[in-house]
Amino acid sequence: MSEPPFEIVVADYSSSMEEWQRAYSAPKSELxxxxxxxKETARSFKISEEEYARGVLAGLYGQERMKHRARRLGDHVQSILDEWGSGDRxxxxIYDTDKLRWILGIQTAGGTSHVAFPRELADDIIDWGLREQLKxxxxxxVQGLGREVASKNK
Structure with missing residues (x-):
């Protein structure tokens, strides 16, 4: 996948069970x-460096998954903006771990606006493309950008 035309910020190392299993079955050469x-943290927790490295690898897998989701969400929102013909981009x-939401920076003629979307809404759109959630x-x-959109585009 090519580089996205926007910045992606995913600071969290959340991992799924599958990512942990993948990390724990990875060969040592991939750690x-x-x-x-x-290394000092591993020693303080009295775990091996290999075990700690596998946890780090699981986190990296999780971070890649979230970056991929960020790309899909950004592309989806950009396609909506393109439909509206506003020239916004x-x-x-950005994934806000503390509030479990995505924040999108959107460049408009008047400057950059930020619009927040709950994670559940984004998940439904990314995973299922549900019409109700798309609406x-x-x-x-519309609310976040502070504008009206022609009724045919709503």
Whole structure:
């Protein structure tokens, strides 16, 4: 997949059970090199460096999954903006771990606006393309960008 035309910020290392299983079955050659700080953390928790490295690898797998989801959400929102013909463009997709939401930076003629979407809404759109949630996404965009959209585009 090519580089997205917008910045993606996913700071969290959340991992699914599948990512943990994948990390624990990965060959040692695929494990990330630990920093001195990570090695010290492993020692303080009384776990092996290999076990700690597998946890780091699971986190990296989770981060890649979230970056992929961010790309899909950003592309989806950009396609809506393109339909509206506003000339607006997605410039950033940020995952807010603390509030379980996505924040999109959208460049408009008047500057950059930020629009937040709950994770559940984004998940439904990314995973299922549900029409009801798509309507809610569009409504949040209209409200977040502070504008009216022609009725044919709602």
């Amino acid at each position: 990330p090199e630990l920093t001195a700080e990570q 997605v410039v950033a997709v 809610e996404l569009k409504a949040r965009l």
